[in-house]
Amino acid sequence: MKESKAMSNIPYKIYLEENEMPKRWYNLRADMKNKPAPLLNPGTRQPMTAEELSGVFCEELVKQELDDTTPFFEIPEDILSFYKMYRPSPLVRAYCLEEKLKTPAKIYYKFEGNNTSGSHKLNSAIAQAYYAKKQGLKGVTTETGAGQWGTALSMACSYFGLDCKVYMVKVSYEQKPFRREVMRVYGASVTPSPSETTKIGRQILEEYPGTTGSLGCAISEAVEVATSTDGYRYVLGSVLNQVLLHQSVIGLETKAALDKFGIKPDMIIGCAGGGSNLGGLIAPFMGEKLRGEADYDIVAVEPASCPSFTRGTYAYDFCDTGKVCPLAKMYTLGSGYIPAPNHAGGLRYHGMSSTLSQLYDDGLMRAVSVPQTEVFAAAEEFARVEGILPAPESSHAIKVAMDEAKKCKETGEEKTIVFGLTGTGYFDMVAYEKYHDGKMEDYVPTDEEIAASVAKLP
Amino acid sequence: MKESKAMSNIPYKIYLEENEMPKRWYNLRADMKNKPAPLLNPGTRQPMTAEELSGVFCEELVKQELDDTTPFFEIPEDILSFYKMYRPSPLVRAYCLEEKLKTPAKIYYKFEGNNTSGSHKLNSAIAQAYYAKKQGLKGVTTETGAGQWGTALSMACSYFGLDCKVYMVKVSYEQKPFRREVMRVYGASVTPSPSETTKIGRQILEEYPGTTGSLGCAISEAVEVATSTDGYRYVLGSVLNQVLLHQSVIGLETKAALDKFGIKPDMIIGCAGGGSNLGGLIAPFMGEKLRGEADYDIVAVEPASCPSFTRGTYAYDFCDTGKVCPLAKMYTLGSGYIPAPNHAGGLRYHGMSSTLSQLYDDGLMRAVSVPQTEVFAAAEEFARVEGILPAPESSHAIKVAMDEAKKCKETGEEKTIVFGLTGTGYFDMVAYEKYHDGKMEDYVPTDEEIAASVAKLP
Numbered sequence: 062m063k064e065s066k067a068m069s070n071i072p073y074k075i076y077l078e079e080n081e082m083p084k085r086w087y088n089l090r091a092d093m094k095n096k097p098a099p100l101l102n103p104g105t106r107q108p109m110t111a112e113e114l115s116g117v118f119c120e121e122l123v124k125q126e127l128d129d130t131t132p133f134f135e136i137p138e139d140i141l142s143f144y145k146m147y148r149p150s151p152l153v154r155a156y157c158l159e160e161k162l163k164t165p166a167k168i169y170y171k172f173e174g175n176n177t178s179g180s181h182k183l184n185s186a187i188a189q190a191y192y193a194k195k196q197g198l199k200g201v202t203t204e205t206g207a208g209q210w211g212t213a214l215s216m217a218c219s220y221f222g223l224d225c226k227v228y229m230v231k232v233s234y235e236q237k238p239f240r241r242e243v244m245r246v247y248g249a250s251v252t253p254s255p256s257e258t259t260k261i262g263r264q265i266l267e268e269y270p271g272t273t274g275s276l277g278c279a280i281s282e283a284v285e286v287a288t289s290t291d292g293y294r295y296v297l298g299s300v301l302n303q304v305l306l307h308q309s310v311i312g313l314e315t316k317a318a319l320d321k322f323g324i325k326p327d328m329i330i331g332c333a334g335g336g337s338n339l340g341g342l343i344a345p346f347m348g349e350k351l352r353g354e355a356d357y358d359i360v361a362v363e364p365a366s367c368p369s370f371t372r373g374t375y376a377y378d379f380c381d382t383g384k385v386c387p388l389a390k391m392y393t394l395g396s397g398y399i400p401a402p403n404h405a406g407g408l409r410y411h412g413m414s415s416t417l418s419q420l421y422d423d424g425l426m427r428a429v430s431v432p433q434t435e436v437f438a439a440a441e442e443f444a445r446v447e448g449i450l451p452a453p454e455s456s457h458a459i460k461v462a463m464d465e466a467k468k469c470k471e472t473g474e475e476k477t478i479v480f481g482l483t484g485t486g487y488f489d490m491v492a493y494e495k496y497h498d499g500k501m502e503d504y505v506p507t508d509e510e511i512a513a514s515v516a517k518l519p
Numbered sequence: 520m521k522e523s524k525a526m527s528n529i530p531y532k533i534y535l536e537e538n539e540m541p542k543r544w545y546n547l548r549a550d551m552k553n554k555p556a557p558l559l560n561p562g563t564r565q566p567m568t569a570e571e572l573s574g575v576f577c578e579e580l581v582k583q584e585l586d587d588t589t590p591f592f593e594i595p596e597d598i599l600s601f602y603k604m605y606r607p608s609p610l611v612r613a614y615c616l617e618e619k620l621k622t623p624a625k626i627y628y629k630f631e632g633n634n635t636s637g638s639h640k641l642n643s644a645i646a647q648a649y650y651a652k653k654q655g656l657k658g659v660t661t662e663t664g665a666g667q668w669g670t671a672l673s674m675a676c677s678y679f680g681l682d683c684k685v686y687m688v689k690v691s692y693e694q695k696p697f698r699r700e701v702m703r704v705y706g707a708s709v710t711p712s713p714s715e716t717t718k719i720g721r722q723i724l725e726e727y728p729g730t731t732g733s734l735g736c737a738i739s740e741a742v743e744v745a746t747s748t749d750g751y752r753y754v755l756g757s758v759l760n761q762v763l764l765h766q767s768v769i770g771l772e773t774k775a776a777l778d779k780f781g782i783k784p785d786m787i788i789g790c791a792g793g794g795s796n797l798g799g800l801i802a803p804f805m806g807e808k809l810r811g812e813a814d815y816d817i818v819a820v821e822p823a824s825c826p827s828f829t830r831g832t833y834a835y836d837f838c839d840t841g842k843v844c845p846l847a848k849m850y851t852l853g854s855g856y857i858p859a860p861n862h863a864g865g866l867r868y869h870g871m872s873s874t875l876s877q878l879y880d881d882g883l884m885r886a887v888s889v890p891q892t893e894v895f896a897a898a899e900e901f902a903r904v905e906g907i908l909p910a911p912e913s914s915h916a917i918k919v920a921m922d923e924a925k926k927c928k929e930t931g932e933e934k935t936i937v938f939g940l941t942g943t944g945y946f947d948m949v950a951y952e953k954y955h956d957g958k959m960e961d962y963v964p965t966d967e968e969i970a971a972s973v974a975k976l977p
Binding site for chain 1: 634635637677948
């Protein structure tokens with residue numbers, strides 16, 4: 062490491078003091094001129110009412126879901142207490158990566174992997190479990206892709222003494238056997254999806270025999286169980302407005318840490334599956350952009366195998382494969398789209414958060430897609446210099462941050478780049494092994510495949 | 520969580536600022552009246568000279584190994600830079616655990632798992648890799664039990680561009696396939712031990728066919744390769760004085776964090792395999808005790824299946840099964856002792872650090888042993904309230920800290936208990952699964968087994 066870098070007055074890791082921590086979530090929608098389109102009842106095509114949504118979701122969460130005018134929500138004391146167990150997460154200056162790339166760019170990453178669930182998902186899991194408990198429920202159902210959300214929700218439910226039923230996308234269930242065991246440590250039950258335990262699961266298995274599953278399938282099963290079991294509701298780890306609200310804690314902490322040292326970023330980069338991390342990370346920055354107070358280059362990174370922003374269509378679609386959920390207006394590949402079994406299990410969702418979709422459609426952010434072998438190459442390079450073993454999902458952001466830093470090397474620009482490092486890859490060693498053994502393939506859907514899937518939009 | 524606890528002025532996590540971080544390692548031996556006994560040449564039974572040791576270890580590390588009078592060693596700038604990537608580690612106030620146990624005790628843990636290697640081992644790995652690089656070596660060899668040390672060393676070698684050959688205890692190699700893959704991410708080669716790749720490995724396999732290995736076997740193999748390959752030296756993650764010196768950073772940070780808030784602990788508890796974590800954690804506290812400045816109840820916790828302190832003999836013994844290493848005076852079960860395949864892979868060493876052995880023999884600390892099923896029960900209880908998924912090794916300290924806190928509940932004493940949480944259990948899910956499925960057994964050696972092993976002391 063060069064003396065100049067080591068001697069900088071910016072610490073390697075910026076941690077906020079407890080009194081500097083956010084006490085409110087920020088509701089980005091309040092500052093949007095073009096609001097995200099409402100969820101529609103698939104039968105009537107009318108906006109879903111609070112009453113309708115309350116059959117599926119907890120009441121408080123329905124309020125948060127529908128509120129696009131209140132800019133801030135107080136974080137309940139019990140959630141703040143829980144956050145203290147693992148927050149603030151560090152904002153890390155990637156001095157070693159900068160050295161390795163010999164870039165004039167200044168790179169920061171907000172590392173959300175320093176908790177047992179291994180990712181940012183815990184931020185919303187604890188909020189949703191809290192409201193379920195407050196409502197007096199027995200338990201919740203959910204789906205999980207890579208297993209990060211399921212693990213996070215298991216931890217949160219264990220904390221509040223709630224039962225937790227997890228439907229896990231089959232490809233992840235098989236690739237990540239130990240994820241299941243972590244959820245068991247926290248007392249959850251885990252079922253590979255699609256399964257024979259639900260009507261919709263059986264239908265999907267009949268229609269697509271041998272399918273490795275998708276988030277869309279797993280959502281359908283979890284919703285079916287929640288709505289047919291007394292004292293249960295369904296909770297979701299991404300896509301929804303409420304999730305972006307809870308995840309705004311990532312961006313609020315990031316901004317507070319940057320402000321503390323007078324740092325103004327030029328670019329904010331995040332991986333995007335359903336949008337939970339990206340929406341949370343960019344929230345306060347996008348807010349400034351919407352209010353005309355500042356400008357930022359905001360970049361969503363998605364896998365080339367599941368490119369909803371870059372190759373999808375902006376339209377109303379089902380949130381789930383089984384078509385039991387409301388319709389959401391979003392960038393989508395079609396709810397029947399089942400991506401190739403790539404190794405970023407958390408980025409295999411066919412659609413994208415309505416809020417982010419609207420912002421993207423309004424030209425307030427851009428998106429790029431990257432193939433997974435390049436993502437793993439970036440992940441390994443990052444691991445060797447920065448120490449952290451990144452999750453494949455997070456590594457999508459790493460890849461593009463590194464690409465941008467290399468561009469700075471060419472142009473001589475001293476851009477400040479902030480990216481979201483959403484989690485760790487401890488449960489992704491099967492994927493790393495494939496990469497090492499040269500057995501990992503890139504899969505990019507053809508235009509015909511996407512067109513065929515999109516043609517089935519409702 | 521009760522308001523009273525939440526409202527305490529002690530933060531959940533105490534992080535030191537960069538300018539509060541230790542800049543020197545503390546050499547506990549300088550304050551010991553009864554110095555640890557020197558390593559002996561197994562042939563001549565004379566103390567090993569620096570020259571003799573330099574055939575196996577790096578020169579600077581030999582100096583550190585033999586120096587029992589210099590109280591402080593400056594930490595080289597490059598190591599301080601690396602430490603900044605993951606240090607300071609947090610000192611956590613276990614408010615939730617206290618609530619769960621309804622104990623008046625105040626419990627703190629120093630959490631060393633917040634780095635990719637997942638344990639405290641990185642503190643010494645980076646130091647040893649640094650000195651190897653400084654000496655111009657091509658690479659290093661080592662052994663690893665649970666895989667924590669091997670992972671840590673792989674990361675450190677990758678950082679300095681050194682080759683890294685790891686001999687991994689066979690039972691861990693089989694139970695933790697993904698550990699191998701993490702080491703591969705960092706470019707290391709990993710061989711299950713005992714193996715056919717060394718003379719000593721072949722001998723051990725002949726003598727104990729079907730053995731699941733031990734640290735003692737793996738050490739022999741790694742030393743053989745280091746001493747027979749040009750440009751290589753052997754490095755060890757525990758037991759040695761140099762390792763305790765590097766690991767003193769744990770205790771120094773802990774003490775600085777406690778002092779910052781005017782907290783004086785009553786008890787310091789650490790798990791003990793070879794002694795690296797325990798020796799590091801207690802260093803400055805034991806120093807005060809040795810100098811008569813303060814008193815602490817210092818407790819080593821070991822597995823009932825490998826009870827070197829509580830049931831071993833204080834005598835000169837080989838550090839390795841193959842008897843290629845020097846003799847060390849230590850509490851030992853005999854270098855031929857191969858413990859049952861318990862799930863705390865890092866606590867399967869037949870002996871104990873000479874420094875800690877001397878302190879224990881002088882009555883300056885005490886030791887307890889605990890069976891693994893009770894350890895896993897404590898681990899799960901801890902995970903559910905404190906969030907962190909602990910390594911089986913670390914959970915030995917958790918178990919005893921919880922026992923002590925429960926005693927406080929009975930007596931009403933408001934003791935302040937500090938324990939070392941050395942690492943995370945992400946790669947121990949096979950063990951957790953066995954525990955969940957009721958398939959985990961406790962193994963306690965008979966007096967006859969121990970006597971038979973000790974009878975073979977040199």
